Amino acid sequence: MPYFMCPNCKLRRSIVSGAESLGEEPDHTRPPCFNCACDQTFEMRNDYFPADATAFVVIDSTDTIKVAGSELEAFAGLSSADVVGGNLYEKLALSAEQALADVREHDARRLEQELTMRNADGVEVTVWADFFPSPDMSGDILVAVTPV
Numbered sequence: 001m002p003y004f005m006c007p008n009c010k011l012r013r014s015i016v017s018g019a020e021s022l023g024e025e026p027d028h029t030r031p032p033c034f035n036c037a038c039d040q041t042f043e044m045r046n047d048y049f050p051a052d053a054t055a056f057v058v059i060d061s062t063d064t065i066k067v068a069g070s071e072l073e074a075f076a077g078l079s080s081a082d083v084v085g086g087n088l089y090e091k092l093a094l095s096a097e098q099a100l101a102d103v104r105e106h107d108a109r110r111l112e113q114e115l116t117m118r119n120a121d122g123v124e125v126t127v128w129a130d131f132f133p134s135p136d137m138s139g140d141i142l143v144a145v146t147p148v
């Protein structure tokens with residue numbers, strides 16, 4: 001069953017429209033999160049259970065950061081205001097070039113990539129990263145980063 005993940009507070013929200021059982025096109029409209037103010041919930045094709053420390057970042061097709069979850073500040077010192085609107089590589093220095101190229105080429109998720117990123121102090125840290133392309137053809141990708 002498709003569901004939407006809030007990239008800010010990680011709340012899951014299932015939407016049962018019945019469209020698919022009727023043979024209709026599934027509705028990809030992103031519902032707002034009812035736990036926080038985020039209106040950029042992310043449709044997930046598969047079940048995914050992030051760790052408590054996992055931070056979500058949503059990027060668009062040009063690697064611009066659209067949403068950054070609250071956990072990013074907890075382990076990297078980077079608030080949403082610091083990074084949203086900026087480029088993924090400039091703001092986080094996440095070594096995700098190959099993973100993102102694979103995700104875009106195959107329109108498929110990539111899991112458990114051991115990568116590096118840069119925290120607010122300019123220190124390179126190792127993270128596990130998972131990548132999920134949006135099923136709605138927007139080109140958005142949900143990136144889940146978890147400190148090692």
Ligand SMILES: [Zn+2]
Nearest residue numbers: 006009033036
């Ligand atoms: Zn939320």
